[in-house]
Amino acid sequence: MSTATPVTAWEQALAAFEAARLRHEQFLAAILDPAVRAAQAQGLGLTPQLSALEDEGNELCGSRYDALHVLAAAPAPDLPALLVKLRHVYQEALRHEDSHGMAGAILADLERLLS
Known part of the structure; x- marks a missing residue:
């Protein structure tokens, strides 16, 4: 049984979600989106490198939504x-x-x- 108070559980869930969202958004803005634009500018399709970056982005997106589910389930104080x-x-x-x-x-x- 958890010994965390509802406020603590809420704060932890909110912080985890915000961190996951930030990691995902930063990855998109700083890494994936520029790589896609560069490949398009060179007339390239989906390269193995882009595919690997998309996989990484999908993992970060999954973590973001997992954290959202935890946040939604956490009792708001x-x-x-x-x-x-x-x-x-x-x-x-x-x-x-x-x-x-x-x-x-x-x-x-x-x-x-x-x-």
Whole structure:
């Protein structure tokens, strides 16, 4: 049984998610995207080097989503923390599937009411 308090578990999950997201975004911006642009500029397709970089990016993306799942399952200690959780889940998992903006509208209501 975990001895961590809900706030500690929440803080750990949030920090882990933010670190995983940052690692993935930095990899894309600093390594994968420039490599893809360089290959395209040279008229190259998917080279073994690009394939390896894409695999690495996919692993980082998987870690990012694993951390998001842990964050979503962690008990939020208060309403502002719940709003943070909902923002991350919406941005990472729901935004692209948000039929007619319904989830976004609910999130906007929560943001307005909790501000």
